Amino acid sequence: MKVTVEQIGREHEEELIVRCHDPGASWVEGVREAASGQRTVCGWRENTLRRLKLSEVFYFEVVDDRSFVYTQAEVFEAKEKLYEFEQLCAGSALFRCSKSMILNMEKIDYVRPSPSGRFEAVLSNGEKVVVSRKYVSVLKRMLGV
Amino acid sequence: MTVYGIIMLCTFFMCLLFNPASELPVVTFFGRIMVFTLIGLLSLAVYYSKEELTVKSWWIRTVLHLLLLEAVLLPLAHHWGFWKSGPDAWIYAGFILLAKVLLHLVEYGINAKTASQINEKIRKNRLEKRA
Numbered sequence: 001m002k003v004t005v006e007q008i009g010r011e012h013e014e015e016l017i018v019r020c021h022d023p024g025a026s027w028v029e030g031v032r033e034a035a036s037g038q039r040t041v042c043g044w045r046e047n048t049l050r051r052l053k054l055s056e057v058f059y060f061e062v063v064d065d066r067s068f069v070y071t072q073a074e075v076f077e078a079k080e081k082l083y084e085f086e087q088l089c090a091g092s093a094l095f096r097c098s099k100s101m102i103l104n105m106e107k108i109d110y111v112r113p114s115p116s117g118r119f120e121a122v123l124s125n126g127e128k129v130v131v132s133r134k135y136v137s138v139l140k141r142m143l144g145v
Numbered sequence: 146m147t148v149y150g151i152i153m154l155c156t157f158f159m160c161l162l163f164n165p166a167s168e169l170p171v172v173t174f175f176g177r178i179m180v181f182t183l184i185g186l187l188s189l190a191v192y193y194s195k196e197e198l199t200v201k202s203w204w205i206r207t208v209l210h211l212l213l214l215e216a217v218l219l220p221l222a223h224h225w226g227f228w229k230s231g232p233d234a235w236i237y238a239g240f241i242l243l244a245k246v247l248l249h250l251v252e253y254g255i256n257a258k259t260a261s262q263i264n265e266k267i268r269k270n271r272l273e274k275r276a
Contacts, residue, residue, distance in 0.1 A: 113257045115253065117203075117256070119256060136263075
């Protein structure tokens, strides 16, 4: 494949044009993601596949070997395992918060201690999720506490 | 260390209440306290689970843990002469319960402090983003 890079002046807006046979090809999607600087994950809901940006994900959860992606008000099913989500989220605001969940730090409204020796994180949509003591140190490090 | 400290505290108050004039053989006494601590820590395996515990299952395991501690520590303490008569046994059992409650309260206090630090940082980050 031919790759052309053209240097332009600061007065011009940067642009990426992809000339391809199939706009739906996976490599085109990859270029799109790289250009937008957004990592995404695919989620199924009512037989429809949707590409979700990591920034809109509230948390990932694995229940009975099935993976789910939770956003503000919707739940999607995904094919990835928890460790694959972990790899995908490396370096982002998402962190492992319990044995079965990866949580987006930016969606946490506040945390409070739970009598069960763990923490409860109240999210910006009002949902409450458990943060284990084991993983709270990760959250503290990410926040710089 | 928290378990060890709580056992030491309970022992101190028990001696203060029931036998203030007692003299302790240091090596034997500390050795026995260490055994108690070790049992206390090993018994925490009751909480082990591959899945994240629900609040209900946490409470069930907490009650089981208390029963296990009572079942193991009471006969051992009797064997070492920490209690002799029936009423003493009830008081000793009460101290084990108190030690467990104290441990959870200490844990809750530490968690409350951590939560407050995290919330403060979240609040600051939010203010910085708005500014």
